[in-house]
Amino acid sequence: MSTHTKKYHECPQHKCDGIIIVDVESEKIPRTDGHGNTFYYCREGQHVFSVSKSGEVVKDVTSKIVIMAS
Numbered sequence: 001m002s003t004h005t006k007k008y009h010e011c012p013q014h015k016c017d018g019i020i021i022v023d024v025e026s027e028k029i030p031r032t033d034g035h036g037n038t039f040y041y042c043r044e045g046q047h048v049f050s051v052s053k054s055g056e057v058v059k060d061v062t063s064k065i066v067i068m069a070s
């Protein structure tokens with residue numbers, strides 16, 4: 001298991017805590033994008049961003065999530 005996965009990560013756009021997105025069934029395993037990047041949801045801006053294993057914000061993935069959900 002990853003030891004550097006945090007429950008919260010600061011959103012680079014809104015400077016507030018984004019909460020980690022976990023697997024719906026387990027509610028424990030973090031959702032990842034297949035590259036080891038973890039998803040976080042920003043409640044302030046209501047968008048999703050991903051964070052790499054080294055703790056860097058990779059990109060805003062809001063558009064991708066919307067496409068997947070539609």
Ligand SMILES: [Zn+2]
Pocket residue numbers: 011012013014015042043044045046047
């Ligand atoms: Zn934000």
